[in-house]
Amino acid sequence: MISRIEKIAEDVLTHFKLDVTPVPVEEVASRLQIKIGREPSEDFSGILIRKDGKALIGVNSNESFVRQRFTIAHELGHFILHKEKETFVDYRDNQKEIMRTPREKQANAFAAALLMPRARLIKDVKAKFKDGIYEEDLVDLAELYEVSTEAMKYRLMNLNLIHS
Secondary structure, eight states: OHHHHHHHHHHHHHHTTOOOSSOOHHHHHHHTTEEEEEEOOSSEEEEEEEETTEEEEEEETTSOHHHHHHHHHHHHHHHHHOTTOSEEEEEOOOOTTOOOOHHHHHHHHHHHHHHSOHHHHHHHHHHHOTTOOOHHHHHHHHHHHTSOHHHHHHHHHHTTSSOO
C-alpha cells in the first residue's frame, strides 16, 4: 500500500509539473480546485469537506507554518485516496503513540511522499551528506523542504536513509 501511495503522490507532482523544492502544496490544492481556509482552533489540525463536486480544506491557523503545510498535504491525501468519504476531521492529537486508523496512516504517508518526494530527497541526501546525516543536517533538510524536523526524520527513517 505504501509503495502505491508513493506512486500516487509522484504522479500528482508529475502531472502538475511541480519539480521544485519545497513542493508548493497550496498550488497542488488549487490545481485540484480545492479551496483552503484558515481559522484558529483548539480542536482540529485539519478538515476536508467534499460536497457537490467541490472541496474545502480547513487548516488550523494557530499551528506552525510547516505543520499547516503538512496538514494541507494530509488532507490532500484524504481527497485523493479516500474518495468514498465526504468529510474528514483530523483532531489535534499530538500524542506520540496514539493509535491511528489505516486511513490516517495512509494520509500521513501521502503527505510525506508529496512534501518530501522519494527520488528528490534521496538525490539531495546523497549529494549533500556523503558522510552520513547528523542531527543538525535534519534541520537543514527540514528547512529546505519546509517540513518539521520530526517529519523529515520519520521520512528518512522510512526510506532507510537513517536509522533510529
